[in-house]
Amino acid sequence: xxxxxxxxxxxxxxxxxxxxxxxxxxxxxxxxxxxxxxxxxxxxxxxxxxxxxxxxxxxxxxxxxxxxxxxxxxxxxxxxxxxxxxxxxxxxxxxxxxxxxxxxxxxxxxxxxxxxxxxxxxxxxxxxxxxxxxxxxxxxxxxxxxxxxxxxxxxxxxxxxxxxxxxxxxxxxxxxxxxxxxxxxxxxxxxxxxxxxxxxxxxxxxxxxxxxxxxxxxxxxxxxxxxxxxxxxx
Amino acid sequence: xxxxxxxxxxxxxxxxxxxxxxxxxxxxxxxxxxxxxxxxxxxxxxxxxxxxxxxxxxxxxxxxxxxxxxxxxxxxxxxxxxxxxxxxxxxxxxxxxxxxxxxxxxxxxxxxxxxxxxxxxxxxxxxxxxxxxxxxxxxxxxxxxxxxxxxxxxxxxxxxxxxxxxxxxxxxxxxxxxxxxxxxxxxxxxxxxxxxxxxxxxxxxxxxxxxxxxxxxxxxxxxxxxxxxxxxxx
Numbered sequence: 001x002x003x004x005x006x007x008x009x010x011x012x013x014x015x016x017x018x019x020x021x022x023x024x025x026x027x028x029x030x031x032x033x034x035x036x037x038x039x040x041x042x043x044x045x046x047x048x049x050x051x052x053x054x055x056x057x058x059x060x061x062x063x064x065x066x067x068x069x070x071x072x073x074x075x076x077x078x079x080x081x082x083x084x085x086x087x088x089x090x091x092x093x094x095x096x097x098x099x100x101x102x103x104x105x106x107x108x109x110x111x112x113x114x115x116x117x118x119x120x121x122x123x124x125x126x127x128x129x130x131x132x133x134x135x136x137x138x139x140x141x142x143x144x145x146x147x148x149x150x151x152x153x154x155x156x157x158x159x160x161x162x163x164x165x166x167x168x169x170x171x172x173x174x175x176x177x178x179x180x181x182x183x184x185x186x187x188x189x190x191x192x193x194x195x196x197x198x199x200x201x202x203x204x205x206x207x208x209x210x211x212x213x214x215x216x217x218x219x220x221x222x223x224x225x226x227x228x229x230x231x232x233x234x
Numbered sequence: 235x236x237x238x239x240x241x242x243x244x245x246x247x248x249x250x251x252x253x254x255x256x257x258x259x260x261x262x263x264x265x266x267x268x269x270x271x272x273x274x275x276x277x278x279x280x281x282x283x284x285x286x287x288x289x290x291x292x293x294x295x296x297x298x299x300x301x302x303x304x305x306x307x308x309x310x311x312x313x314x315x316x317x318x319x320x321x322x323x324x325x326x327x328x329x330x331x332x333x334x335x336x337x338x339x340x341x342x343x344x345x346x347x348x349x350x351x352x353x354x355x356x357x358x359x360x361x362x363x364x365x366x367x368x369x370x371x372x373x374x375x376x377x378x379x380x381x382x383x384x385x386x387x388x389x390x391x392x393x394x395x396x397x398x399x400x401x402x403x404x405x406x407x408x409x410x411x412x413x414x415x416x417x418x419x420x421x422x423x424x425x426x427x428x429x430x431x432x433x434x435x436x437x438x439x440x441x442x443x444x445x446x447x448x449x450x451x452x453x454x455x456x457x458x459x460x461x462x463x464x465x466x467x468x
Contacts, residue, residue, distance in 0.1 A: 023284075027282055027283050029283070029284075030264065030267060030268065030271070030283045030284075030287070033264060034264065034268060037264070041331075046333070046336075048261055048335060048336060048434055048453060049261055049263070049264045049436075050257075050263075050264075050433060050434050050435065050436040053264070053436050054436075097275075099280070101282060102280075102282060199284060200282055200284050201284065202283075202284045202287050202288075202436060203438065204437065204438035204440055204441045205440075206438055206439075206440030206441070207438045207440070219282060
């Protein structure tokens, strides 16, 4: 290869990271599972808990529609509104005890110190996400945080991550989407970003890889220990 | 093949089923996860919840020893005793609301009606297992139930399943072990039984297959719908 062909090579783009919140930066997936389970039980709807677990992270609207399809039940709009309110009530009762996942604060600090752009994009609404962002030490006035309130469709649609990239002023094709659920990985593919999966939401490695993760780590601490492997060098 | 070689063939043995309890017949895995999480938090021990989930179903002693190794902490005997008591307290507070998994009662009834031997073998103690057996409609005086109280080592050691086979009066090599966790599948292999995995405890298909499941179903209802495929014909 001579110098001319090297010069015509597409310029290498710096990496950026678009993080999911629940199960990725904070240890809140199981609280969401139990909150949905309690909400459904209050409405007399029988759903096995593992089926709820496997749907956490997707848009609340798609979640209830998928449940309706799987259970063969029809939920009217009033039921859906009550379910969402019951979930928020049960979840909020526990979210004060939510803890950041190991290494989450350190990873975000490393990226900030290294001037690597990052943002948070969650299928949750600011009502439920706000308190855990505070626990994580993230100020939505200083860091780009995209919640369900700001886009038309949540995950596995790509809108949340597209909006996060736009707010960072970066091209989505240069970004990595970091999440714990297959909905993050599917949304990453639809957005043409690279997916990085974490085991910290309770999915297995294989499930994340099959939905598109190009790399799987245990949690933020594990990714920070291997940050050079995913474009995070200083 | 002539008739003589057919006659010398090893006799086909009837199948029997040795069931795990939590996450396999009753929807209690997530309650155990949260009970352990609350117990550990009360003792000031920080462990991510997904790591607890992935250890449910193994012997309580091995569980706490594994946590000690992973967290780098040392737990003295008094701490271990307190942890076990706190787990039992938190779990018992919720276990009255535990529901049988879909198809669990129907599957056990089918096996009983069809005279296919079955038993239950759980890493839990009768103290915590008793109430959920009642919810499931299983009377330990009539059905072989092997709990942690009756053997020296729980899963992934094979003892529980060996004891269950003995109580049924069958050869373990002719039995199927049915469970939702990799600890069931590993114990099945060590006991030389065939493993059947269920997704209803929250593990993924791949995790169960890699730990030895020769077949994976969603839950008891799914297995009952495919019972002919695993030797359950009348």
